[in-house]
Amino acid sequence: MATSTTAPDADRREPRAGSPARGPVRRPRGPRRSLLPYLLLAPAVVLELAIHVIPMVVGVWMSLLELTQFHIRDWSTAPFIGLENYRATLDLNSAAGKELLHSFWVTLAYSLLSVGFAWLLGISAAVVLQRPFRGRAILRALFLTPYALPVYAAVITWSFLLQRDTGLVNHVLVDQLGLLNERPFWLIGDNSFWSLLVVSVWRNWPFAFLCLMAGLQNVPGELYEAAAIDGAGFWRRLRSVTLPMLRPVNLVLLLVLFLWTFNDFNTPFVLFGGSAPEQADLISIHIYRSSFKTWDFGSGSAMSVALLLFLLVVSAAYLLITNRRRDDHA
Amino acid sequence: MRETAGERWGRRIVLTLLALFVVIPLYVMVTSAAKPLQDVQNGFTWWPSRPTLQPFIDMWSTVPLARYLVNSLVVSSIAAVCSVAVAIFAAFAVSRYRFRGRGVFSVAVLSTQMFPGILFLLPLFLIYVNLGNATGIELYASRTGLVITYLTFSLPFSIWMLVGYFDSIPRGLDEAAQVDGAGPLRTLFQVILPAAVPGVVAVTVYAFMTAWGEVLFASVMTDEGSRTLAVGLQGYSTQFNVYWNQIMAASLVVSIPVVVGFLALQRYFVAGLTAGAVK
Secondary structure: OOOOOOHHHHHHHHHHOOOOOOOOOOOOOOOOOOOHHHHHHHHHHHHHHHHHHHHHHHHHHHOOEOOOOOOOOOHHHOOEOOOHHHHHHHOOOOHHHHHHHHHHHHHHHHHHHHHHHHHHHHHHHHHHOOOOOOOHHHHHHHHHHHHHOOHHHHHHHHHHHOOOOOOHHHHHHHHHOOOOOOOOOOOOOOHHHHHHHHHHHHHHHHHHHHHHHHHHOOOOHHHHHHHHHOOOOHHHHHHHHHHHHHHHHHHHHHHHHHHHHHOOOHHHHHHOOOOOOHHHOOHHHHHHHHHHHHOOHHHHHHHHHHHHHHHHHHHHHHHHHHHHHHHHHO | OOOOHHHHHHHHHHHHHHHHHHHHHHHHHHHHOOOOHHHHHOOOOOOOOOOOOHHHHHHHHHOOHHHHHHHHHHHHHHHHHHHHHHHHHHHHHHHHOOOOOHHHHHHHHHHHOOOOHHHHHHHHHHHHHHHHHHHOOOOOOOHHHHHHHHHHHHHHHHHHHHHHHHHOOOHHHHHHHHHOOOOHHHHHHHHHHHHOHHHHHHHHHHHHHHHHHOOHHHHHHOOOOOOOHHHHHHHHEOOOOEOHHHHHHHHHHHHHHHHHHHHHHHHHHHHHHHHHHOO
């Protein structure tokens, strides 16, 4: 990214003119100059290896074993069965395969909608809070609160709001506004998907807001002045100044939010108390339940690896496409 | 640049809707924590029939909340401090040195953040259990295991943010210190860290929040003795009764420290994100 010389990049650097140049860095003098950076990195690398990389490799290995409840106590005895776990879990004609596919579609819809709404709310708040006014700091703090809350506290509160008989949502919809005659269930059945979506947007949009707010601080005010002198109205300025200037932030933000929501476990786990209804059966919950219900860690690992491969392909495609688009603009 | 009337009204409407969306659940959390039990067992009420602080007293005895709280505090604090210490050295290396593997390290660290947690969960669970059986090092169901796991969760983002912070500290300061004969580590501790205090504090709070709120690993890697708040709060729903007022009271109590910390430091998060996002 740093080597591109497109126009927006050049503009973006400008406000940072006071900060150090990004050219080659002079190395501090010292006898172990070449070894020192590696020593400094060693703790981080060892921890990442121990908790992320090695378990990942082990996970791939587990996915090739018949690691069922009979072998879980001493998994060195588990027989190697090659790709059998993948064949069994990804076979779309089997019941397990159909459930996995269903869970995949639910997760995909959930992620896309959640990211879309979170971004929309985030950009709205960031844009309207861009210019100073009285009470801005308070609103900014308020908007960040859902993100600062521990996820379980936030989601438990929502599950209280969504209770059929004692919750606020039905109280307002049925008792106060009279929009519905029946009290609907929000945490089971078809509604559960939408409940999950609302809770997830409530939790995630402040993060989008935070990043977009940070991004907007890099937009020089003169650009707006110039656009206003040219007679550009609000929407025109949004389209021609704000959004292009936020493009680098958006590229990262959308991908990160997508990966987070696609892997989301906490929200459904707390909202539904560990037994997510079929309509809101996100893939992480699906793998978790099928692994710990049957103690078949082999096929659980196979599903996790398949999930990882899917996300890698999506991320790579996304980065390729967005990079190519940027080169076209250059 | 003047604001048109349309823009002003648009702003007010957007802000009002967003504020309502955010505030309503928070309002319910706070008011329901002050309700007697019958208020939360019958229909919903906007205001307690008789405001009471009883739920804040009862919540400690319905479940062993104090033990969960201590577990969460110990695990999150140690994980946060260790994570930031490790991140400071790594960020210093990435920010101030050019070395082979620097690019790979930066990308690899950030990408681990993106992997599904469930992918590590099953192997890590088995590794901890088997390691315990083989060597007697108790990582499964222990707070040590949780600390080690959690500190790696916040590490990538902490490194990323600190690199942004360190990059924004003029290198002239390093050079001045070196002229005075300071080695790299003294430069780090006496020049860079003092200038990056807000960033370090913000990252510490972030690491604490990450550990404080984690649910997936807490639900698998703990037992009754090492259980943290993330799992413990579910104990208020018994077979016979759901103590919603106590749940809300407990949620409020465990939220306040992290919310206050985060909001007090939000400025520095924005600064860190700005510095990091420009790359």
